Amino acid sequence: MQLEFSELRDLLTTLDQTEIEELTLKAADFELTIRRRSALGGGELAPTALAVPPVSLPPAQTPAVALTPGVSPPAAPPQEASAASAPPPSSASSRLVDITSPMVGTFYRAPAPDEPPYVEVGDHVRVGQTVCILEAMKLMNELESEVSGTIVEILIENADPVEFGQVLMRVKPD
Structure with a gap:
């Protein structure tokens, strides 16, 4: 086309x-x-x-x-953007647990534009707690935390496209 x-x-x-x-x-x-x-x-x-x-x-x-x-x-294609903006690994970040995208889609921090985000930096999360929504083919998929701890970084802006395996957030485990 x-x-x-x-x-x-x-x-x-x-x-x-x-x-x-x-x-x-x-x-x-x-x-x-x-x-x-x-x-x-x-x-x-x-x-x-x-x-x-x-x-x-x-x-x-x-x-x-x-x-x-x-x-x-x-x-820019998301792979180039994530590679260029990804900070180099440090000894402090090696103790952090990454929450990664299990699919290609669009990242949303809140259930609706007029509602507060699921999590903010500094919030404590528990296993099974929803941390964001990933939209793929008009389906809203809630992403749940697989670790308990404190959110130390949110690496993606609201409504940005994400790739499979892309790091969305980093958690300091309990």
Whole structure:
């Protein structure tokens, strides 16, 4: 599927005039998800575009997307972002237990945008306690802690995409 910039611009303009909160287009060679910032808890209504090719394409086949004011640039693939932002392991972090994502999806800290997060840094969690939600294919999956202890780090921002095995939080066990 080939998507020209003018078609993308027309799509964003049309979506901006509707109440559609999220739209995903999938093809064999790319995936495009558009979410309104208001759906992520912000007050602005400008759409945000995220293009993540599920497979590697030769550079000649990769669709070029120019930037438009009010539209975020395409995000780096999650694997590159996590590798670049992951802090180097230290002796203190070796005593911490990682809570990792068991699937590819979208990370949510709270059960709803207007509700408080399940956990904050410094909170004590017990085994079986829900710490976040992972959305995959429109299904909300509660992720439960497998360790009792104190949350010392939350590494993912609300509504960010996550990969299988990606570290979401770190817990200092009891």
